[in-house]
Structures are given as structure tokens and as C-alpha cells.
Amino acid sequence: MSSRRGGRVKRRPQRNFARRILVVTEGIRTEPQYVELLNRYLRSKSTTAVVKSMGVGADPFRVVEKSIELRDVAASNDKQYDFCVCLVDVDDHSTLERASRLAERESVLLLVSNLKFEVWLRWHSEDKRSALSSSQLDRQVAALKLTSEKSLTPRFPIECVDDACRIARSTDPAMKAGRTGPNPSSAMPLLVDLMRGAS
Template sequence: MRPLGRPNQRNSRRPRQHKTRYAVFTEGRVTELQYLEKLRQRIRPQHAEFKFIKIGKDPSAIYKRCLRVLKQDNFDQGIIVVDVDQHERLEEMLDDCRRSPHVNALVSNPCFELWLLWHATDRRGYAETRECVRLARINNLTGDKDLNTKFPIASFPEAVTRAQQAWSELAPNKKGPNPSSAMPWLIGLMTTPPQEN
């Protein structure tokens, strides 16, 4: 006999929904990883899990590693965060991602520091990597090799707006104009639960 005052265990349980598991691979070994951890702490996604993995190689090597990890660790999707930089094989990797149902690449042009800058300033016009890195330091967003501990992570909605204004067609698996970043696509995954059919 069930004790009074306690709900029937069978009827009160809701079916567990599967959380989508994303593996996010970063080309940068420090700054990108620190940023993504801060972003996850700020957003606290309930509908999905995000694991961040630093690789720091050319895009083709990141793509191959991504496929191995997805297979080994049973992730649902892989996301590659990469800069334009001087990568000769960037377009090749983007083609691979376009053909893959499980991997997407998010490109920042010219570099991830531009995305960081958009948290603090409305940077428009053509940008060089060196200039973005310098401005990120001047605006106290980064130190020598890492993210400032007081980075304004709460300003990510402003960064999203600036990125959308710079590249209205922003999407994964594409290299946008300079300046641009597809990072808002990842933030959309972190903030919006998938629609039920």
C-alpha cells in the first residue's frame, strides 16, 4: 500500500527528454575555450549539453578529429570554431562540413578577437587580425594569451546584434565578409530549445 501524501511514482514521472550532446572544437587553445566556458555558465543551457575541446590545428585536422570524437564519444553534433587567418584549407573543411549531417563550422573573419570586441564596441569596417588582437587588449577583454577575468560576458546579446548587422546572412559552414562571425548561431543553440514536432 502506498503511503498517504506521496504521489504515485509511476504517474508523476515525466518521460525524460534526450538532451542533444554537442562537441565544440576550438582552433584556439586558450581564449576561445575560456570564452565558451564563461558563456555556458552565463546561459546555463538546460536542453542540451556542450563539451568544449581545444585542438589548435589547421581546419582539416580539426574536422578529422571532430569525426573521430563524435564516433567514439557518442555526441549528436560537432561544431568547429575557427578563424579565417591564413588557412589554405579552410574552404576544403567548409565543403566537408556542408556535406556532413553532423558537423558545422563557425567562422570568424578575420579572427575570434573580433567576436570578443563586439561585446564591448561596435567595430565596423575591414579589420586585420593584428588590429583586433590589439583592440581586445586595449579594451581589457584579453590579456597576453587569455580572456580577462572580468570579460563582459553579459554583453553577448549586443555582440549577436552587431554580428547580425555586419553579416545579415550569417550561417554555419560559410566564410562571411570581413568583419563577420557566425558565433550567434552557436548562441542560438545554447539559448533556444529545439522545436517539438
């Protein structure tokens, strides 16, 4: 610290340390695009998360394994993550239960969407809770102009994330990491909370 005229002491501004969140997804396009868009949107509202998103394109068990691998490599390079999150779908995966057990053992937050991630995207545009087949859900999010060819559209309404959170929580009041909720459901509000600074 250095002195200034008049006896005042110049203090360095206190540094805010952003929490670091690793998000590993089953999808290789839509989910990483969404997480990056959400991160930009929340940072514009003064949220201080540093989020790294990576799509694996495999079954839930492989997604959890990959997240552990990435987390451990980062820790060995002194770049620890505060939270490790995996986004997976129910679909027809036979490894979901094993993935949930591994995630719990490794303190990884496994967030499940039932039937799949597009349920969460749909709730940014409409409050409909009917259970649709995978192909019906794809057609619906495309009709709502939320996705095009498995990518988010340029005008995806990310500002409606609070509406999506409200719908998801009312659909699945017992929401928690590692649990598969009813069809339709998504545990994505837990990631939104983390990115906003909730513990």
C-alpha cells in the first residue's frame, strides 16, 4: 500500500473470485450451446461463474466418467473446479442408474432431463407439460423456433430462463441431483442456481 497526500492510504480493490463450474453434457451441440448462452446471459446480470462446457456424445455413464477425468486433470494443474455437473437424458439409456451411483460417489451433480433436454428448451417458450415421444418433442421445439437441425436458433429466448425454472420446479417439486423425475421433467434449475451463486 502506498500513502497519498492528506494521509490517505490507497487500497487495492478487493478481488471477487468467480466460482468455477465444469459442465459435461451428453449432447454435443444443443446442450453446450445452451450452457454457453446461459452463461453469457447470467454474466450480463452480474453473475460471476466461470463455466466450461463440453459435449461428450455418449451414454450417461461415459458422461460422468469424462467429467471426473476432466475435473481431476484440472485439479492436478491447480485449476480446480468448485462444481462438476453432468447433463444427461433418460431416453432409452441402460447406464443411467450406474451413472447416478458413480456421480454420487464422486460428488458430481448429475442433472437428468426426462425424456430429454428438449423438454427444458420447450419451457422457455410454452408452459405445456404433456409427455411427448422423442420425435414429437423434436418437432415441437423446431415448430417453436427454438432449434434448427439440433442447434439453438439465433433468437433462442434465453431471457425466459426464469419461466422455464418455474415450470420445471412445479412439474417436479422433489427435484434433486441424481434423481430421474417424472416425464416431462428437467433438473436444469439446479444448474441455473449454481451459476447464480447458490450453494
